Amino acid sequence: MTLIKTKFNRRSFLRTSALAGGGIVIGFNWACSPGETVRAAPSEWFDVNAFLSIADNGQVTIMSPNPEIGQNIKTSMPMIVAEELDVAWEDVIVKQAPLSKSFTRQVAGGSGSIRSSWTILRTAGAAARQLMINTAAQQWDVDPKTLTTEYGVVKNGSKKMTYAELASLAVMTEIPEEVPLKDPKDFKIIGNSKKNVDTDAIVTGKPLFGMDFKREGMVYATAMRPPAFGLKLKSFDDSEARKVTGVSDVVQFGDKIAVIANSTYAAMKGQKALKAEWTSDGKLENTTDHDRELRKMLDTKQDTPRRNDGNVRGAFANADKVIEKVYEAPFLPHNTMEPMNFFADITDTKAELIGPIQTPEWTQGRVAQLLGREAASVTMDMTRMGGGFGRRLYGDFALEVAEISQKIKKPVKLVFSREDDMTAGTYRPASKYKFRAAIKDGKLSGYHLTGAGVNSGSVTRENWFPAGGIENYKVETHNLRSNITTGAWRAPITNFLAIAEQSFFDEVANEMGVDAVQLRLDILERAKTNPVGAIDYDPDKMIGVIKLAAEKGNWGNAEAGVSQGFSAYYSHNTYVAEVAHASMRGNTPKVDKVTCAVDCGIVINPDAAINQIQGGVVDGVGHAMYGDFSFVNGTPQASNFDKYRLIRSKEAPQVDVFFVESLNDPTGLGEPSLPPAGGAVANAIAKATGNRVYNIPFIKEEIIFG
């Protein structure tokens, strides 16, 4: 049992009426709540702390503080609170919390929601449970230590009081300063799959997303932005746009032009009728230029390498054999299924913003700055997001709509068309890697990685695998400045670094004549027992997932006609290893299945975790196979799904997921299954066809795919 300090103060405990709890009752069918018990509607709710309220009928409302982006946080976060509170999951109603100082890190990014909130959520539930116990102890005049709880009931032998009864009395009880947390092996909710709390609304078409948001008196806006990076607005003619039925206004803001209308379609049509002239605002860049510059960087020495262990120069000079390979990847748009959009109502007295956003607090601050107001005067409500993948970290759309609303003095929803979304994007930066390996006496004696990326800062992770496992080890990184906006894209940097690295290890193992899994295990053994320099990963955990994936994927014992590829990667504090199984269909390879082993500590919601991992793997396979995006004179060369290929049903491999059993604190799952996937595929393709792929998208390799 762990004792943990609580940080809740008395003032957080408030009595509210069911009405004041606004929205809580909506959509909940009291007559047939799960468990088949008929329950009265609640008449009073007691807000125990920012995370939860208990009603006088036994219902519990639990707030999910972080933005829901499809990572299923809206279900898993409340599960953690409910576990420590010790109530039946069937009695829990989940609500999306607003942006509030009561919560910390209300961010969806870096696979960090669960990891950073784990103890906070547990404490919130445990503090409320202890409060119920202490209140019951007062009523019965006994020592709280003699009391137990189960499913929302405090027990003293055969005597019982429900949380529903205790909630109103608890208003008079002191909030406990220190509370015990459960032993993970006693968990009843955590570790048992619970359905996504929004599935019902999703499958029946209820409004949930920013795109679905409406407000009385609201108008719609679209915006025309410069068509190329390196252009700014010179002049525009809106006479045709204003003739479109439903268009009420056209306003310039910065280098952009907003079309205001009474429907989304009218705004889009108005935008198409705009005529704008653009003028130079910097270089008009081309992908061919980026490629040339990045390749040049790969052959350039970095003044201070990111890391330099042993004597790399000596290792390569004395090598029996040197293997050198270059891997290349393009920019990528995020292409969330729900295009960017946001609502704002900015008046002299209020600033209200509502929509899909991964970074509500940061964006609130930036909107406040734009408007020249206090951050506290800007409200920011989060809707469910139709995907994010990093794109909704940036909040540019919220700033745009705030500016538009301020100008037109109306509540307005800004909507991006798919073309707007794909061409005004914040892209995954293009990057390239050169890997070199020195082989001496059948051993990997030297390793030299040089990375170069566009606006990426560092494109290497020099203290992760294989750091510590190779005597002579050097990593260098270069950055190419560009006026194309780049940013985080699901598993930033590692989404391609892992593909390149894991493909290279496969090729090195082949050249050395050793098994690809064994080569990794040998390096990890060295990193574990006698590491060269400091490392930022746990070799034991990596070994664990590698062995589990090899076992479950029947590594080395493929069925006839099946070619296997192996890959393992550590990112966002989670360890993942994957075996891709490919077979030839005619002359081209197809990945039929990926076996995936994961160590993410305690698995909160197994079925949802598997869903997340499956999606990450298929996403990784998809973007490795098809992801392609380029620029000519600063202009994106694809703007919709007719020219931009995303993976579809027939191309998606089956993904089998296995977890390493663990009682360690949970780590993130939104990203870590993606990085290794492309490498596993590349290695399976190499085995199946005898040809290696070095460039994204793989589909462009004509020798393999025709």
Added chain:
Amino acid sequence: MAIYNITVNGEQRQVDVDADTPMLWVLRDSLDMVGTKFGCGIAQCGACTVHLDGNAVRSCSIPVSAVGEAKITTIEGLSEKGDHPLQEAWREHDVPQCGYCQAGQIMNAAAFLSKNPNPSDADIENATHTNICRCATYNRIKAAVKTAAANM
């Protein structure tokens, strides 16, 4: 602008919009039925799938003036109580991640199963290939369609 009388989920509705307005925006903006989603606007992604006389169509690419007497069914009207075998199967398999594409996936699958009630796995793959899921929930989409077919 012109008045159009259309039948949506069994109800007569009247809208006053331009002839070229896609059904998608009539549903979402004029009729406040936002279950049908916008993804691409050019008939590529399937997020906007509805039924026109039982056939799956892309509402982003059908102007209201082309609908005529045809009966439109949207996700809101697929079943009265939200218990169409596909909706139930979606719950059972807990298919959605972000959820944005799923109404279109379900509508697409519903039209498919009404014509092919005993599909093979390959049939299901082909039928679901038309709709993009950016979260890549394809494993579960296929499994849920299979379950629904068995339960129908």
